[in-house]
Amino acid sequence: MEHLVLIVEDEPPQAELLSYNLQKEGFRVLLAQDGEEGLLMAQENAPDAIVLDWMLPGLSGIEVCRQLRGSSETREIPILMLTARGEEEDRVRGIETGADDYVVKPYSPREVVARLKALLRRANPSLSSEALQYADIAMDLAQHKVNRGGQAIHLGPTEFRLLKTLMERPSRVFSRERLLDLVWGRDVYVEDRTVDVHIRRLRKALNDGGGEDVIRTVRGEGYAIDLDKGN
Structure with a gap:
């Protein structure tokens, strides 16, 4: 079954790069440019996983993650956080908010794909x-x-x-x-x-x-x- 992945990323070049690499691996992709749109698309489309940028205009990635985890409809969706913050305290904060994994920018698209596949395997062993x-x-x-x-x-x-x-x-x-x-x-x-x-x-x-x-x-x-x- 093709997995549906929601990418919430406000930088078009980054979003396009991720989208291209995920589609090349057989994923179907939805794109959201800010946190509010990301929340709405997650609720309406029930993606299999979400790639979520930490630094978003308006509603931050951390707040998006918190709201996703607070909803019964989106609580179980695996979330991979993209962050320019490499400090341990920030990484811990992201995980404590509900992110399942994180990748620090600048990242390799291959690493994002690999981590995403690992999250999906853990979330859905069946x-x-x-x-x-x-x-x-x-x-x-x-x-x-x-x-x-x-x-x-x-x-x-x-x-x-x-x-x-x-x-x-x-x-x-x-x-x-x-x-x-x-x-x-x-x-x-x-x-x-x-x-x-x-x-x-x-x-x-x-x-x-x-x-x-x-x-x-x-x-x-x-x-x-x-x-x-x-x-």
């Missing part, structure tokens, strides 16, 4: 696996099989991709637009309500044996695979 498990649901990605409580579940190709996407990041709420990108692809025109149709089919297939509904609907936001319905 992405490199051929099997996914959530509660009593198991997916065998190599054999394209799903079972729940030991009983085979028969899914169509779209429902299989939808379940895989949700199970790769349990509890994360995916908007309909994000699910359309991940499951159907950006080059395919599909209406938002199509997601709802396939979610209903997936629910029916998973719950036919009487199991608890594991798909949480967040009104106005989207869907997550999550047994905790309290949020």
Whole structure:
């Protein structure tokens, strides 16, 4: 699966350099030029990772990081901080605010890519696996099989991709637009309500044996695979 990375960087040459190198490695990239735009894009697009400059006009990178960590929607997104501050106190402050890693300017784009890949592996160990498990649901990605409580579940190709996407990041709420990108692809025109149709089919297939509904609907936001319905 292609990872979506949000770059929050106010210097166009730096943003373009990072964007070029990430796209060359197979990432999809979104660009934000300041902290306010970065926060909005993170909330609307649920990126897989964020590359965040410390020194931003208006809302600083540190404050952006703090607000991202304070929101249930963006709390778990890995954040790589770009900083010209090399002092230990500043690095510690960045980590304590919620950054997962940092790179000191001037940096090598290859180092940023390598650190980003490492963050994604740590955040999503299941992405490199051929099997996914959530509660009593198991997916065998190599054999394209799903079972729940030991009983085979028969899914169509779209429902299989939808379940895989949700199970790769349990509890994360995916908007309909994000699910359309991940499951159907950006080059395919599909209406938002199509997601709802396939979610209903997936629910029916998973719950036919009487199991608890594991798909949480967040009104106005989207869907997550999550047994905790309290949020």
